Amino acid sequence: MRFLYSIGLFALFLGAVLWPTVSQATHVRAGEITTRRISQTTLTYEITFTAYYDETPAGAGAAAQGERYTICFGDGTFQEVQRLPRVFINNRTSSINTYRVVHTYPAANPYTISVTVPNRNRDTKNLPPASQSDQIRFFVSSTILITPNLGLNSTPIMLNPPLDSARVGQRFCHNPAAFDADGDSLAYRLSVPQEGLQDAGCRGRFIPAYQDPTRFSRTSETGGTPTFQIDARTGELCWDAPGEEGQFNFAFIVEEWRNGVLIGETTRDMQIIVVDNPNRRPRINPLPDLCVEAGTLINQPVTATDPDGQRVIITAFGGVFNVGQDGRPLAPGELIAPQYAQLIPANTALAQPATVNFRWQTNCNQIREAPYDVTFKVNDVPPRGTNSLVSFQTLRIQIVGPSVKNLTARPTATATGRAIQLNWDPYTCGPPGTQLIIYRKEGCENIQIPPCSTGLAASTGYREIIRVPITATSYVDTSALRRGVSYSYRLVAEYPDRNGEFINGGQSIASNQACLELPLLAPVMTQVTVDSTRESNGQITVRWSRPIGLNPGDLPGPYQYRLQRATGLDGQDFATIATINTSLLPNPDTVFVDRGTTSAPLNTQANPYRYRVEFFYTSATGQLTRLDVTEAASSVRLTTRPANRQVSLSWQANTPWANTSQTHLIFRSRSGPNGPFNQIAEVSVQGPDSFTYVDDGTDRLTADGNTSRTLSADSSYCYRVMTRGRYADARLASLGLLINYSQISCATPADTTRPCPPSLRLDSLDCASLSPESFCNQTSFTNQLAWTPTQGPTCDPNIASYRIYYARYQPDTLGLLTSVPAPTTSFSHSSLTTVAGCYYVTAVSQRGLESRPSNLVCNQACPYFALPNVFTPNGDGKNDTFRPMRCERFVERVELVVYNRWGAKVFESSGPTVNWDGRTSDGQELPSGLYYYQATVYYAVLERNAAPSVIKGWVQIIRGGGA
The missing domain is CATH 2.60.40 (Immunoglobulin-like)
Structure with missing residues (x-):
């Protein structure tokens, strides 16, 4: 533990070389809020605000005043929190300040925790005006999602302090080395620094004057377009490249995901100092992603070089060291279960190319689905007065459950007489609740499983047959085993999802394959x-x-x-x-x-x-x-189905031998089930869908006589199929070709041949040739239809009748009007009130099959309607009513409205025609004089909703004499 502690402190002490002193600095440089649930029974969290202060003479006074800050818990409550003892770093020019408090939340909900620090630093260039940036309050927040089943969840902790400097014109990178002890997935995205709205307040906003760092860039390190971005996977934030000296602030967010659900967001607001000197940054050679079984000893060399030939110091950050961001060892097992990783040698400035060894003895307690990220940082050691520069590389390590070892399979006997005994070594890499899944497939093909692939994909052909406890070391398989079949087995351990521990669900690597072919102890x-x-x-x-x-x-x-x-x-x-x-x-x-x-x-x-x-x-x-x-x-089961002058055959059998990859024979009898049967075809059966044949009457094997003939719908045909098969088991090769006959199945072909559609014509009206006297006083009409049968090579010429279909309006669906027997080819559609309508004709065969419709023909009416301009309603029987002149034609309805010369309506009617007697609507006789009318005439035409014809005119009533 002292060894790891010295690594962290040395890395921070090195900041005396790395972190420049800026006389304008006055207060907080960076910070973030992290949380950790500490109770299984209550929603109690330990909340930590970590701040990084300037401790130079210009800023030490302001830093000393930061003894207490108010932490807002996001549930409407807050508390003033005392600072823990400061940890001074960078030769006491900077400090890490920790404010920690315990809070119990009232209910499961999302909560945003925040803190406001009264001042940022002066002269921060991208927070204009820079001279007043110390008047902007520092504000950070973290959001946590509390759900009933989340368990002892912790937000990720950022183990790399934000204390590096950058050089003008060179790519600068920072990696927070975020680590989530619960194994949740982390993702990174850029954000904007925030300011608090009041001292000790709980609300903040994005700083309106914030400017993207690329505003202060000219080109990238290689001369291209400058960029400022963060790697969403590794968290490496890079500015390529600063264009001028000064201090700059920016922010990013670490997202915490579990099972596809965002459960937390932690914001780090940080500051860097950009200097301009001739030093060039060192480089770390790229590192491969590693995937190892738990229990593997990792020895990974890490090599760095410096383009200026200067000595370099390689340090590392990550939860695998169980060291906090202040370089001090954490409580045993706080981040991971021991053993912890080491960096050898440590605390050493090495001549370059410099190589250190990352050493980690992994164990089963460290299995988890999320990989471990180890962030390596290299600092150069330049001459005094020159700022040190850094580079980063991330080593991603996936630790997976080891495979079950030494799986074997042998035959055994049970009450059913058919079983396979499986044995394997005891499996100890898993907590209580771990299960061993036993998979099986047919065949001994050894599928190559990709390295470090856990579980067994369905594409391998394996299927789960049972789960047994982790304590089991054997199993007897008796489930649906078939003689003569080879069976392969593999085992996979599946771990329980245990939040707060180090095995967070998932599966192990698959065991070795054990394959066995059951002996043939049965007939x-x-x-x-x-x-x-x-x-x-x-x-x-x-x-x-x-x-x-x-x-x-x-x-x-x-x-x-x-x-x-x-x-x-x-x-x-x-x-x-x-x-x-x-x-x-x-x-x-x-x-x-x-x-x-x-x-x-x-x-x-x-x-x-x-x-x-x-x-x-x-x-x-x-x-x-x-x-x-x-x-x-x-037995082989044959099914026959009639088709159009054909018979479709299909057959199946449920046998332990394979009937595929063989030729099956088809036999047909035209004389009934008693034969004789002639072989007519051979069918190459290659797969389960090829046990079929369609007989169209052709005899394709004529050695026993040619029986080819068109199949008749008036005859029955009988069939028999001979199958051929073989056992796939090489031990049964001596049994040779296995031949079996189906039962006899008979069928009568169908005849689905339809007649060709007729060609229809209709005697339609020529409206242009009609005179006003045409159809005078005629109220009944007839449409004359005639058609011509048509023939074709695929049509049935034996026509029994014709069907006439009719619709009054277009485009209504035509309905059956009548049917006439063949050979009639005409029809008179009479007793019509109008000639308007549409027709088609179909032909019906003697088997009752109907053709497609003929061509559609339609007849249009030729309407006519006219009114006089005088009538004499004097009762002499001559011209007594106002009615249509001459012969109105195809009129369905007329709506008439009559007005006097002052525009007053005096009469209106609606009916099949006009017949006004010169009286008002209420029966009063109107005097002689001039009247005006509007007649709306609806005609019996082809269109259902045809627009009416509106006729406006005048008419004179003359009384006292005939007109």
Whole structure:
């Protein structure tokens, strides 16, 4: 511990060389607020305000006065807090001042904690006017999110004091070396310094006059555009490059994230001094990201050089040292669990190229999902009177859980006779609650897992089968194991999420792979083929081999097979249908012909069947004892479906052997299920989706005769499929090609051929050729339709009828009007009140299939309406009413309004026409004279909402004589 303490103090003492003395400095230079929850039962937090002061003669007096400051807790309360003993650094030209208080919050909520310090420094150039920058109050804040399940959360602590200087024209960088003891993710972003609104107040605002440092830059170090930015991942803040001497302030925020939720923000407001001297900054060689298993000893060399050939001092900051920002050791385990990292040698100015060794003996208590960042800083040691310059590099270290060691797999026996015994070394790298996940996959392919990759991705093919406690060192797997299949296993440790400790969830690296192929202690199914397809008394032949992996001397006899049958491709209702005594001598396959029984006949037409064989040996007590059972194998199930002059075939089987990567044969009978069957095709089955075939009548294999013919919708066709398969297990290669036939399935092709749509024409009106007398006094109309059938190579010429569709308005949907039998090709649509309307015609085949619609034809009405300008309502029966002249045509409705010569309305009506008798609306006779009218005429045209025709005119009433 003294060793680490000396590292930190030496780094701070070196500030006597690093930090320039500025006579104008009068007060606080930098600061931030951090928090730490200290109670599991209450929302009690330890809140710390860390401030960095100028202790030069010009600023020491003001710094001495900063004994108490008011900390605002963000819940409406505040407290004046006494300063802890100052830690003087930089040869007592600067100090670290700590103000610490404990506060209990009333409820779970977000809170912003803040503090105001009365003065900043004078002559801060980017806080204009610089001569009055000491009148701007210093204000910083931190926001924490308190939630019920957050636990003992702490905000990140910034372990590198902001005490470095910069040189004009050179890139300056600062890294706060922020560390989060809880392993939360950190992100960084720039901000703007704030000022307090009043002394000891709780409110602040961004300084309005703040200027971005690039306003004081000319070019970058390499001559490009100057920049001022922060690395969101490492927190390295860089100004490339200062353009003039002076002091400058800026701020940045450290965000704290957990499970994708922002749970805190900490602001650091800091100041740097820019000088102009010939010194050039040193450099640290780039450092690789490291990922190690817990328990690994890290020895990482860190090398730095100085372009001026001067000696350099390499220091380091980070939670791995368990040292605070003042260089003093923290309480044991405050930041990480021991052991702590070391830097060797320390406290040494080295000739360059200089190399120190970062040494850290990691352990299981340091596992966490977030990486550890170690910030290395190099200072040059220039001649007296020249300011030292710095550079940074970040070493990112990911510590992951070690793998479970020495996993093995071997076969074993259980009550079911099929099991794999797994064993592994005791696993001690995890707290209580850690589980071991056991994964399994088929096959022994050793998937290469990327280094330092934790857990097992689904893409590796492994699937979780069970979880066991961390104390377990073995497991017997009996879950759905199949004979002749190789199984691979891996183990992964999964740690609990324990806030406030050092294992914050996540998984370990996967163990080594252990692979095992189960021995063949059971018979092996080789055939389930359908001999006869019937509703009852069907027949299936079943074959199986002896237990290949079992020799006569391995188990005592006599031996027995028990054949079992279940209904369906996946049936589980197995029942014993035959008992066969056997020996283990090399012998041909055992064959059994299943014909069912009188009480339970075999319906091979409706059902597939599934078979398996139990194998028994004689135990030492003379009892028949089941050793194992075969994998079940089903018959091949063929399905046929009618299509347009075609039959679609598909087939499936549930077998322990693979029927893919083989050629299957298709047989067809045109004479019914009793045959004869001709082979018509071969199908190359490569995958699960290729067990299909479409028969269009073509015979593609004519060695047994060419039976090609268009399939008729009036005939039934029967089919049978022969499958071929093999076991993938090399030990079963001697079983050769396994051949099975499906049941017979018949189907009648459909005929979905439709007629071609007819070509329709309509005798429509030519409005331009009509005279006013056309359709005079006609109230009923007829539309004459005629059509011509059309033909095509894909159309059915056998037309039974035609359907006429009609809609009164356009574009309404047309509905069925009527149907006429073929060969009629015309239709008169009569008794219409208007000729307006639209039509199409379809053709219907003798099979009842309807064609697409013909062309659409529409007829438009030719309306006509005119009114006279005089009538004589004198009762002589001549011209007694005001009504349309000559022959009105296609009028639906007329709205009439009549006015006298003074503009008063005297009459109005609405109806199918106009027939005014010269009286007012209430029946009073109007005198002779001139009247004005407006007639709104609605016509029976093709458009549903056609605009009416508005006619305005005058009419004269003459009484006392005919007109």
